[in-house]
Amino acid sequence: MSRSRRKTPIFGHTTAGSEADDKRLWHKRWRASERDQLATVGSDTDHVTVHRNAVSSTWDMAKDGKAWFDPSRQREISERIAARRTRLLPERKSLQARLLAKWRAK
Numbered sequence: 001m002s003r004s005r006r007k008t009p010i011f012g013h014t015t016a017g018s019e020a021d022d023k024r025l026w027h028k029r030w031r032a033s034e035r036d037q038l039a040t041v042g043s044d045t046d047h048v049t050v051h052r053n054a055v056s057s058t059w060d061m062a063k064d065g066k067a068w069f070d071p072s073r074q075r076e077i078s079e080r081i082a083a084r085r086t087r088l089l090p091e092r093k094s095l096q097a098r099l100l101a102k103w104r105a106k
Contacts, residue, residue, distance in 0.1 A: 005105070006105065009071055009103070009104070010066050010067065010068055011066065013064060013066065014063040016062030018062075019062055022060075022061040023061075025056075026061075029055045030052065030055045033050045033054070033055055034049070034050055069103065074100060074103050074104075078095075078096045078103075081095070082095040082099070
């Protein structure tokens with residue numbers, strides 16, 4: 001989808017590429033707590049599943065939040081970055097357009 005656009009400019013606070021390791025660790029802890037609970041529960045009682053927040057929090061993971069990146073602020077920042085990198089007007093406009101396209105893409 002080369003022409004898909006982001007409908008709402010919300011971005012994550014992260015430098016991590018993926019949450020795969022965090023999710024793997026979370027599932028490992030959750031399965032261990034489930035095994036422990038199943039071992040302690042007798043056969044005559046019902047099993048109650050461990051709640052996911054009892055094991056871990058999404059705020060502890062690498063991608064831990066999101067923020068609104070206002071389109072007017074995007075333009076200001078792209079102008080500032082382009083002005084810092086080059087003095088030529090056509091090159092500056094081209095760089096600004098590339099930055100805006102990158103931020104608006106999915």
